[in-house]
Amino acid sequence: MPMTALDIFKLLPKKNCGECGVPTCLAFAMMLANKQAELTKCPYVSPDVVEQLESSASPPMRTVKVGNIEIGGETELFRHEKKFFNQTAYALIIEDDVDDQRIVERAKKLDAMKYERIGIVSGVDLIGVKAKGDAQRFSDAVTLVNDNSGLPLVLMSEDPEVVESGLKVVSKSKPLIYAGSTNNCASMAKLAKEYACPLALYADDIDELVSLSEVAKSEGIEDIVLDLNLGAKPLRQTLEWLTILRRLSVKKLFRPLGFPVMINLDNGADVETQAIRAAIGTLKYTSLIIFKDLDPARLYPLTTLRTNIYTDPQALIQVNPGLYEIGKPNRNSPVIVTSNFSLTYFTVASDIEASKVPAHLLVVDTEGLSVMTAFAADKFTPEKIAETLTEYKVADKVDHRKLIIPGMIAMLKMKLEELTGWEVIVGVKDSSALPKYLKELSNG
Amino acid sequence: MVVSNFGVTVMVAIPKENWSGKIKEVAFGATDDEGGTRDRKLRLGGETTLPFLAFEGAVSRPAIGMEVIDHLGEDYPQLIIDEVGDVIRDPVAWADACVNIYGADFVCLKLLSTNPEEENISAEDAASLVSTVLKQVKAPLVIQGSGDYEKDSRVFEICGEAAKGEQCLLARAEQDGYKSVAVAATANDHAVVAFSNIDVNIAKQLNIMLTEFGVPPDHIVSDPLMAGVGFGMEYAYSAMERIKLAGLVGDKMLQSPMIADISVAWSAKEAYRIDANLGDERDRAVFWEVATALAALMAGANALILRHPKSVAIIRNVVDELVG
Ligand code: B12
Ligand code: SF4
Numbered sequence A: 001m002p003m004t005a006l007d008i009f010k011l012l013p014k015k016n017c018g019e020c021g022v023p024t025c026l027a028f029a030m031m032l033a034n035k036q037a038e039l040t041k042c043p044y045v046s047p048d049v050v051e052q053l054e055s056s057a058s059p060p061m062r063t064v065k066v067g068n069i070e071i072g073g074e075t076e077l078f079r080h081e082k083k084f085f086n087q088t089a090y091a092l093i094i095e096d097d098v099d100d101q102r103i104v105e106r107a108k109k110l111d112a113m114k115y116e117r118i119g120i121v122s123g124v125d126l127i128g129v130k131a132k133g134d135a136q137r138f139s140d141a142v143t144l145v146n147d148n149s150g151l152p153l154v155l156m157s158e159d160p161e162v163v164e165s166g167l168k169v170v171s172k173s174k175p176l177i178y179a180g181s182t183n184n185c186a187s188m189a190k191l192a193k194e195y196a197c198p199l200a201l202y203a204d205d206i207d208e209l210v211s212l213s214e215v216a217k218s219e220g221i222e223d224i225v226l227d228l229n230l231g232a233k234p235l236r237q238t239l240e241w242l243t244i245l246r247r248l249s250v251k252k253l254f255r256p257l258g259f260p261v262m263i264n265l266d267n268g269a270d271v272e273t274q275a276i277r278a279a280i281g282t283l284k285y286t287s288l289i290i291f292k293d294l295d296p297a298r299l300y301p302l303t304t305l306r307t308n309i310y311t312d313p314q315a316l317i318q319v320n321p322g323l324y325e326i327g328k329p330n331r332n333s334p335v336i337v338t339s340n341f342s343l344t345y346f347t348v349a350s351d352i353e354a355s356k357v358p359a360h361l362l363v364v365d366t367e368g369l370s371v372m373t374a375f376a377a378d379k380f381t382p383e384k385i386a387e388t389l390t391e392y393k394v395a396d397k398v399d400h401r402k403l404i405i406p407g408m409i410a411m412l413k414m415k416l417e418e419l420t421g422w423e424v425i426v427g428v429k430d431s432s433a434l435p436k437y438l439k440e441l442s443n444g
Numbered sequence B: 001m002v003v004s005n006f007g008v009t010v011m012v013a014i015p016k017e018n019w020s021g022k023i024k025e026v027a028f029g030a031t032d033d034e035g036g037t038r039d040r041k042l043r044l045g046g047e048t049t050l051p052f053l054a055f056e057g058a059v060s061r062p063a064i065g066m067e068v069i070d071h072l073g074e075d076y077p078q079l080i081i082d083e084v085g086d087v088i089r090d091p092v093a094w095a096d097a098c099v100n101i102y103g104a105d106f107v108c109l110k111l112l113s114t115n116p117e118e119e120n121i122s123a124e125d126a127a128s129l130v131s132t133v134l135k136q137v138k139a140p141l142v143i144q145g146s147g148d149y150e151k152d153s154r155v156f157e158i159c160g161e162a163a164k165g166e167q168c169l170l171a172r173a174e175q176d177g178y179k180s181v182a183v184a185a186t187a188n189d190h191a192v193v194a195f196s197n198i199d200v201n202i203a204k205q206l207n208i209m210l211t212e213f214g215v216p217p218d219h220i221v222s223d224p225l226m227a228g229v230g231f232g233m234e235y236a237y238s239a240m241e242r243i244k245l246a247g248l249v250g251d252k253m254l255q256s257p258m259i260a261d262i263s264v265a266w267s268a269k270e271a272y273r274i275d276a277n278l279g280d281e282r283d284r285a286v287f288w289e290v291a292t293a294l295a296a297l298m299a300g301a302n303a304l305i306l307r308h309p310k311s312v313a314i315i316r317n318v319v320d321e322l323v324g
Helices: A005-011 A025-035 A047-056 A100-114 A136-147 A158-174 A183-196 A205-219 A235-251 A271-283 A295-310 A341-355 A371-376 A381-392 A407-420 A433-442 B077-084 B093-100 B121-135 B148-164 B178-188 B200-212 B231-250 B261-268 B280-298 B309-321
Strands: A064-066 A069-072 A089-095 A116-117 A118-121 A126-128 A153-155 A175-178 A199-202 A224-227 A261-264 A289-293 A322-326 A335-339 A359-364 A403-404 A423-426 B025-028 B041-044 B063-069 B107-112 B139-144 B171-174 B191-195 B222-224 B260-261 B302-308
Touching: A005 A025, A005 A047, A025 A199, A047 B302, A064 A224, A089 A295, A100 A126, A100 A136, A116 A295, A116 B200, A118 A295, A118 B025, A136 A153, A136 A158, A153 A158, A175 A183, A175 A224, A183 A199, A183 A205, A199 A205, A235 A261, A235 B309, A271 A289, A271 A295, A271 B280, A271 B309, A295 B231, A295 B280, A322 A341, A322 B148, A335 A341, A335 A371, A341 A359, A341 A433, A341 B077, A359 A381, A371 A407, A381 A403, A381 A407, A403 A407, A407 A423, A407 B171, B025 B063, B025 B191, B025 B222, B063 B093, B063 B309, B077 B280, B077 B309, B093 B107, B107 B121, B107 B260, B121 B139, B121 B148, B139 B148, B148 B171, B148 B178, B171 B178, B171 B222, B178 B191, B200 B222, B200 B231, B222 B260, B231 B280, B260 B261, B261 B280, B261 B302, B280 B302, B280 B309, B302 B309
Parallel strands: A089 A126, A089 A289, A126 A153, A153 A175, A175 A199, A199 A224, A224 A261, A261 A289, A335 A359, A335 A403, A403 A423, B063 B107, B063 B302, B107 B139, B139 B171, B171 B191, B191 B222, B260 B302
Antiparallel strands: A064 A069, A116 A118, A322 A359, B025 B041
């Protein structure tokens, strides 16, 4: 909730001395409200007022950068109200009490746990290096992980000395310090300050978490991530607290909790339980999830769910209409029609690729709707397809006059043949049958 | 007011919403004291807050159902066939397994073979299957048609009668074909599943039309169309969430409990395609369905129709933990 010029004016010294560069306090207030002036221009505002004004200008939930990954910065409770901004980051743990070789292997493995789906690469975002022993071992492990993966790190230890040994190695890439708690908050905060790294705060209870946040703030720490031990609480309480924390930050503008929230699932739960909690956390208000471990069979669905929830509800994800070459098509290769909804395009393109039959893929502008949806909305019409065929001069690129259309829109065949003079072949309904279908077509 | 260990004084007031609306409670399944023969009675809806937020209102326990199809299409996932075994070819035995082995709260019997463009079995034959299922399997039943308006109206008429007094759900009534379902339901004391297409306005419109047509509001369950993870889930999720919120702030025509058919999770081939990079396809398929179900639950679904027996077990645990 930004303050109005009048709200700001009430807080100014009302000396009308002009030292700020404009003649009156009111004029200055108006400039501040329009973000055309800096508060520091007025030498007479009290520190109290400075803080009040600054906090009213800051967003409800801070965006925190861990390495190159941004988390938090959310403003809504429900995605349809605007959108969710920074998708839940997933971190997997490497413990430092195994031999070097295994650390190296696991670091490489986690680094490679990424999947490309509809043009988006998604997977493991961070590695949590967890200390099980002394500072020297931790620092070695951090070095190994850092040298063998490009992922930003979470430095996991309760001992400030151990954390510092890791910070000395990787502070440049801004790892997350995990975590400051009642026992060590002040010293962890000092480290965060000294090395300019974000700090996670851990408490089992909300009041305690608030006090930790105040302590960190008094040490000058701004990049905070909150852990209310939600990975270990009963699921029902986890969901309730996630909701409460989000409401406190974005609706109540409760500053001590205006930070991204994380869940640590490193508590003995099996992979399936972790994945279930992570799915709920991704749907509901969690900015960072630390897993003890996760297999691709769960990670892949999770990243897909995450992509879904964090897409902008106001914007359909689409590709440009046009004539795309899949493989290296020639003048005899088939021409295949589809819609310009990203999901449809990438699904069909990858199914054509799998067939190893090169093809021309004619992508019609259906305004980002899938084949069936576009058909139902009258946006995948014979006229539209005919127009696209002409627009992209398909007739100049192939010697044949055959067009394969999705099986779902078989009813367009006659009209389309009439409009184009091309022979229209009704393809399979589901493009996953395309490999078989195209092979048969090209063989006979 | 809280004074912490560090001497910092802060106030944390837990923010609670005071919703003015309440989701309608729809009775699903009649036991013998009501003239039915079901062994349990499910109540869908009745909550006064968002899903599982017991700290600020009454929550309701979502019912977990399973699908049974009278005739499997060619593209029915082999993973399910392998898991369920031979009984999958016999809808009565399959329904029995769903309830008595896998622990489903209810069965959704999909009468796909009534489809004029496929098997085209008669409404009478479908009704005799419904009767047999009702006799053998005592859990509440959703009777779902093939989606062909004309045929469905006949199927609902005959099947609705065959199931009279059992308080089934008849699925589904659509905007341009709701009357015959509504008649079949009200005449035999069943509830109607009102199907709209990821569209809050249509969901509302349909409820208005059904109510004006004489279907009591506590005999309507909304199906705003679930979509699988990776296959439009985000649209369905937001539509359901918006419907639930509108109901809670008091829109009477958006207060029906919602049912979500989670079998749509299987429309994403990547859920179970064999691909070593993506891990074991059996685990992946189950989790894909589980993830879709979790999305439906978080968005406010009051009843789920699941496909894989393992996801039933998993979701039951989750619901137990969430409802407490
Ligand atoms: C998400 C969704 C929406 C989203 C839109 C998402 C989008 N960007 O398109 C929203 C909510 C906006 C929407 C709206 C509507 N929708 Co809609 N929607 C869906 C849903 C759930 C998923 C669609 C999807 O993402 N499919 C995935 C893509 C990849 O599928 P696809 O493009 O068809 O491609 C496949 C095949 O066609 C084939 N293929 C594609 N290209 C080619 C090419 C060749 C050569 C071959 C061989 C094959 C092939 O392979 C692909 C992979 O299998 C479906 C139901 C479902 N589960 O399918 C309903 C569905 C498509 N919608 C439907 C309807 C009716 C509508 C509305 C008209 C509803 C309304 N009354 O408002 C509106 C219309 C939109 C508008 N007015 O703006 C109906 C269509 C009914 C019909 N038979 O015509 C469906 C089937 C739901 C249903 N069961 O009733 N919808
Ligand atoms: S310098 Fe401060 S006190 Fe003086 S006019 Fe500007 S705002 Fe007012």
